[in-house]
Amino acid sequence: MNNSVIIKGTKSGIIVVLDSEMDFGELAEHVAVKFQQSAKFLGDATMALSFEGRVLSNDEQRVLLNIINDNSDLNIVCIVDTDERKEHLFEKTLNEKLMELSSNTGQFYKGNLRSGQVLEVETSIIVIGDVNNGAKVVSKGNIIILGALKGNVFAGAAGNTKAFVVALEMDPVQIRIGDLIARSPDKKEKKVQKETKIAFVEDGNIYIEPLSKDVINDIHL
Amino acid sequence: MGEVIVITSGKGGVGKTTTTANVGTGLAKLGKKVVLIDTDIGLRNLDVVMGLENRIVYNLVDVVEGNCRIKQALIKDKRYPNLYLLPSAQTRDKTAVNPEQMKKLADELREEFDYILMDCPAGIEQGFKNAIAGADSALVVTTPEVSAVRDADRIIGLLEANEIKSTHLIVNRLRSDMVKRGDMMSSDDVVEILAVDLIGVVPDDENIVVSTNQGEPLVGNDSLAGQAYMNICRRVIGEQVPLLDLSGKSGLLAKLASIFKKNN
Numbered sequence A: 001m002n003n004s005v006i007i008k009g010t011k012s013g014i015i016v017v018l019d020s021e022m023d024f025g026e027l028a029e030h031v032a033v034k035f036q037q038s039a040k041f042l043g044d045a046t047m048a049l050s051f052e053g054r055v056l057s058n059d060e061q062r063v064l065l066n067i068i069n070d071n072s073d074l075n076i077v078c079i080v081d082t083d084e085r086k087e088h089l090f091e092k093t094l095n096e097k098l099m100e101l102s103s104n105t106g107q108f109y110k111g112n113l114r115s116g117q118v119l120e121v122e123t124s125i126i127v128i129g130d131v132n133n134g135a136k137v138v139s140k141g142n143i144i145i146l147g148a149l150k151g152n153v154f155a156g157a158a159g160n161t162k163a164f165v166v167a168l169e170m171d172p173v174q175i176r177i178g179d180l181i182a183r184s185p186d187k188k189e190k191k192v193q194k195e196t197k198i199a200f201v202e203d204g205n206i207y208i209e210p211l212s213k214d215v216i217n218d219i220h221l
Numbered sequence B: 001m002g003e004v005i006v007i008t009s010g011k012g013g014v015g016k017t018t019t020t021a022n023v024g025t026g027l028a029k030l031g032k033k034v035v036l037i038d039t040d041i042g043l044r045n046l047d048v049v050m051g052l053e054n055r056i057v058y059n060l061v062d063v064v065e066g067n068c069r070i071k072q073a074l075i076k077d078k079r080y081p082n083l084y085l086l087p088s089a090q091t092r093d094k095t096a097v098n099p100e101q102m103k104k105l106a107d108e109l110r111e112e113f114d115y116i117l118m119d120c121p122a123g124i125e126q127g128f129k130n131a132i133a134g135a136d137s138a139l140v141v142t143t144p145e146v147s148a149v150r151d152a153d154r155i156i157g158l159l160e161a162n163e164i165k166s167t168h169l170i171v172n173r174l175r176s177d178m179v180k181r182g183d184m185m186s187s188d189d190v191v192e193i194l195a196v197d198l199i200g201v202v203p204d205d206e207n208i209v210v211s212t213n214q215g216e217p218l219v220g221n222d223s224l225a226g227q228a229y230m231n232i233c234r235r236v237i238g239e240q241v242p243l244l245d246l247s248g249k250s251g252l253l254a255k256l257a258s259i260f261k262k263n264n
Helices: A024-042 A058-071 A084-104 A213-217 B016-029 B046-050 B060-065 B099-110 B126-133 B146-161 B176-181 B187-194 B206-214 B224-236 B252-263
Strands: A005-009 A013-018 A046-052 A075-079 A106-110 A118-121 A124-128 A136-139 A143-149 A152-155 A165-170 A174-177 A180-183 A197-202 A205-210 B003-008 B034-038 B083-086 B115-119 B137-142 B166-174 B197-203
Touching: A005 A024, A013 A024, A024 A058, A046 A058, A046 A084, A058 A075, A075 A084, A084 A124, A118 A124, A124 A136, A136 A143, A143 A152, A174 A197, A174 A205, A180 A205, B003 B016, B003 B099, B003 B126, B016 B034, B016 B046, B016 B083, B016 B115, B016 B137, B016 B166, B016 B206, B016 B224, B034 B046, B034 B099, B046 B083, B060 B099, B099 B115, B099 B126, B115 B126, B126 B146, B137 B146, B137 B187, B146 B166, B146 B187, B166 B187, B187 B197, B197 B224, B206 B224
Parallel strands: A013 A046, A046 A075, A106 A124, A118 A136, A124 A143, A136 A152, A143 A165, A152 A174, B003 B115, B003 B137, B034 B083, B034 B115, B137 B166, B166 B197
Antiparallel strands: A005 A013, A165 A197, A174 A180, A197 A205
């Protein structure tokens, strides 16, 4: 195999370096072969992509993107022109896209999370069961617990302070949202009211309030 | 085919060995053929609680290493002809046995006994893994203290992860007077946290200390703890037995008082 197509990884995506001389039809075939070979290695990651080494028309770009989609499990969220100055923009776009994805899509988990068990997810998560003392849920999106929350939760783990946590019974040891941490009071109240509550960030503080209509109206996904 | 039951707790000192001795003896009283296995290698004590210390010749490690046959190591109980003990080794440690060996041993004993009870050591390391390796079901013992409940929660999680489907809870050393005052968690509180089926509540009873020291399990006698353990045994064999009233007051006056309370 010659070096007409080279795949390079960067912090937040991949760069496909293309031969500048070769006929486009032949080059497209090489791209297909290259991605077929690398499909296993690249996996089903979600990332941004850019082309280098050759000026491509919009149509040509589309053709190549289709080839990449057909020959790998990659989930390309956007195409970015490579420019050293734009590298940080590249990353920002991806992170924003990921953040959006993580708060808008979710998964379910059924069962009690017991002491020592950790549930980590990229998206929002709905736990059908209790999160016991000593257990932990980490999500890049929101966390909804249809049960008692007595352990630790970390919502918006990628730094999203718009994330929130809801539990039917709110008695956590620690709640983290984005880069903020709140812990339970040192003096435990004797009986925690069994009431559905929401934890959210406002003015740099984590608040816990009963889940009323007004609060629901304030939620922005 | 016999059932292998592991008695475990995570935390130490909550009454695993006492429970093993009493449930095992109780099942034997109910006519079942039972073997108790002490899997706490290096900290042997089930034999003491059973009062069979002086009869040990071979032990669990001898059996696993092939120094003797299983039959030679089994100690027949002095009171019940269908109750046996396989003692643990005192001079070795938990690494002397591995889970595969324990599974094989449990499967061999299954042929001959109705119930095989594994007395699990405290902790979640090798000894715990050995004890649960061959188990079909588990009795999780806890006391109504936050530390014991936290450890029981971890243990139940590990049992689930090891695909031991049937897990039942024993709340041990409950003091109904303290529960009434609100100074101790009730068995309901514990069940709410752990979300597993309760199979029995054993009261804090000084008779237990006496019976343990004498090497004479008290299951089935008329002490409250003795009755509680007997009820657990009946539930293990599938009978429906209501929970014991642990208030300790069964006089006419107390009954009248409770009737009046209900009416209010």
